[in-house]
Amino acid sequence: MPLRLIFMGTPDFAVPTLSALADHGHEIAAVYTRAPKPGGRGMKLQPTPVEQEARRRGFPVLTPKTLRTDEALAEFRAHDADAAVVVAYGMILPQAILDAPKLGCYNLHASLLPRWRGAAPINRAIMAGDAESGVMVMKMDVGLDTGDVAMAERLPITDAMTAADLHDGLSPLGADLMVRAMAALEGGGLVLHKQAEDGVTYAAKIEKAEARIDWTKPAHAVLRHIHGLSPFPGAWSEVDVDGEAVRVKILRCALADGAGAAGAVLDDRLSIACGEGAIRIIELQRAGKAPMLAADFLRGTPLKPGAAFS
Structure with missing residues (x-):
């Protein structure tokens, strides 16, 4: 049986994963994304790329300012989801939210964990001169990208690649990886491994x-x-x-x-x-x-x- 999923994401990077999960028959019970922000001419409110795709497909969209209230938790639980898929959502999930889906919450992270935990893994991998990057599926815990990992795909970084190029290469790669991960989860065969203790680095937010x-x-x-x-x-x-x-x-x-x-x-x-x-x-x-x-x-x-x- 297909999974009943909550999808949580915000930027362009997350859109292919949402689309791929829906196209592979999973039921999208709700889409959580960040609230629209003013932008463009006239500074009109601009919905996030994930919200635009969700509304195009007719999925329910929620844009809570926080997930730390009793009301937010009750609403999240009411979706009765098997699992949540998180891709660049931009908001920390408290333990109660992580515990709500029957099978847990799974994050698509744009690095080869434990290297480049944190906010800007694509930028930091290029800036550090790394020879490769990748995407990993991680079962989330309350730490900063410290959860057990399940699957990975790698992508070489060439000197010609910009952050935009690497972003555009990893985004569809990650969508395919998450589809395979959810298929394994659905069949009871998703194998999780502890992250290595060696090689931990942090991808701090880029400062001006x-x-x-x-x-x-x-x-x-x-x-x-x-x-x-x-x-x-x-x-x-x-x-x-x-x-x-x-x-x-x-x-x-x-x-x-x-x-x-x-x-x-x-x-x-x-x-x-x-x-x-x-x-x-x-x-x-x-x-x-x-x-x-x-x-x-x-x-x-x-x-x-x-x-x-x-």
Whole structure:
């Protein structure tokens, strides 16, 4: 028999999992997501991507501000779910909620646990220079991503990958993994294992203060920093244009030949010297402008000889 599920998620990353579970015949008793926020022209309330998909499919949607009240717990229990599936929901589940579904609550986490527990595993894996990432299904407990794990899929991280690229690769991979996990749970064959005690790292939330590029670092570290923050919040630097310090976000780059003082522009292809080696900027964005290729930027913003990023 298909499972009766509560789905809990918020961003684009979670939508393929919701869709896949429904398409494979599971009953979606309710969808929990974050409340709409103002955005766009006129600052109208914008429903989350998960809410949009849930309403398109006719699923009941709930957007509680907290799950820590008796009323919220009673409402959650009233769904009489076999299990809950949680994908980037953005709210901590208290023990009473975790205990409510008959078979437990299962999280799809975008890292190879116990590496990168926490809020920003995709960004941190790229920024740290990891060779691979992945998705794991975890039975949730009250700890920060400390629950027993059941299944995993791995994905190599190349130097060309941005956080957006890795996100887009892991999202459908995770949807397929959760479908297989729920099929195993349905059949009584989902095997759980304790997480390893070695190799624990924490993926702290990205802070704006760490977005500025440090050109004194080696080229590979600069590249991974840039790609780990692309497109949001965007790694940035300043360059002098006609006596004005212009801030630009660098969205995509590649390793390049050349050497020089850290931050120096080395050629007319926007190769920039790092502490060791150099990178070539491929795509960037001026404040208030759309993303553009480096060649287009240089046509509209010619840099003088000796220009440098700082």
